[in-house]
Amino acid sequence: MLRRTIAISSGPTRLSVAHRQLVIDRQDQPRATVPIEDIGTVVVDHPAVTYTHDVLVSLADAGAGLVVCGQGHLPVAMLVATVGHGTQTARHIVQVDATPGLKRRLWGRIIRTKILLQADVAQQATGRDDGLAPLAARVKPGDPENLEAQAAQRYFKAVFGQGFRRRRDGATPNDLLNYGYAIMRSSVARAVVASSLAPALGLHHRHRNNPFCLADDLIEPFRPMIDRVVFDLCQAAGEVPEIDRRTKEALLSVLRHGVALSDGRRTPVDLAIRHAAASLGRSFEERKDLLILPASLPDPDLDLTAQAEEPDAP
CATH class of the missing domain: 1.20.120.920 (CRISPR-associated endonuclease Cas1, C-terminal domain)
Known part of the structure; x- marks a missing residue:
């Protein structure tokens, strides 16, 4: 499954979790929700964004990343899960x-x-x-x-x-x-x-x-x-x-x-x-080269979401 990248660049905004959904509450805007398991990365790029501890834990449990931006809109920190597979x-x-x-x-x-x-x-x-x-x-x-x-x-x-x-x-x-x-x-x-x-x-x-x-x-x-x-x-x-x-x-x-x-x-x-x-x-x-690497530049007009295949789990 192709996971979504969620960019939060306006505020005040509050992020929380309810029923395995990321809940996005923005001032004067309708509440938005996104299933946690659909998220690949959340990019937070506004000083007036707050989030609960459960947001961090839920993203990590789902294998999603959190990128925090600072001055000049440049990323300054990254949260990635430390728990891998049983192997x-x-x-x-x-x-x-x-x-x-x-x-x-x-x-x-x-x-x-x-x-x-x-x-x-x-x-x-x-x-x-x-x-x-x-x-x-x-x-x-x-x-x-x-x-x-x-x-x-x-x-x-x-x-x-x-x-x-x-x-x-x-x-x-x-x-x-x-x-x-x-x-x-x-x-x-x-x-x-x-x-x-x-x-x-x-x-x-x-x-x-x-x-x-x-x-x-x-x-x-x-x-x-x-x-x-x-x-x-x-x-x-x-x-x-x-x-x-x-x-x-x-x-x-x-x-x-x-x-x-x-x-x-x-x-x-x-x-x-x-x-x-x-x-x-x-x-x-x-113990040999089995790397699968990109062989072309991305094509923005090529939508492969439907037929995208996940790599085999280790």
Whole structure:
């Protein structure tokens, strides 16, 4: 089932739970309810939003995520369930025991896919891929030449202009990219936990203060999807737009768009993320590359909700 992303960006608003429904009470508006099991992520982006403890517990129990935004409408915190399936311990063991060679092969696949999708974004945005596709073909296990960084130098200048520098605290449209990446990261982190993987144990990313290193690995092939939306928003406005309700809705909608997978199936992006996480878990178990990653950019006109298939549970 394709889960919904609920964005709360006006207030005062009170969130509560009744009869397994998220209850949304807004001032001077009719009460709205959404089944908890239908929710994938709740994004709270207003200082006058309050919620009960039961909201947090119910979302976590259902495997849903909560993203809290602060100044500049940028996400500052994320709640993801810590309880996985009954196979969690067994899967953690095989993840810990994964050989360096397997991790390098998996990371190489992830980076190769990311650069290929960046090439698609550049091609659609400028009419040429700026040499990114040949660069992707050179990626080896572990990306020892750091072709990911070399690709980024070409890519962001090609898509957003020669003066653009991709920095978290950089000039706009970095703020739009930050917002979109954070929403995508929440979905990836939720999928990692749902697949009974240990989110702190990354393939490539390692930091003692980062509890979601594995999510930061797995998000990489999905970042170009956000880049394409930000480019389209800038083109449509004729300038870099602000983070407002329209731009946030455009970035959130990416999770519903249809995308091709490397195994030939087509599915909404949110389910593609879950397939990627589930296939990573199977890769650890069978000690070989079984990754299922996106093979195309999302198509907003492709509605795959009806035929979307959930990944197999671990």
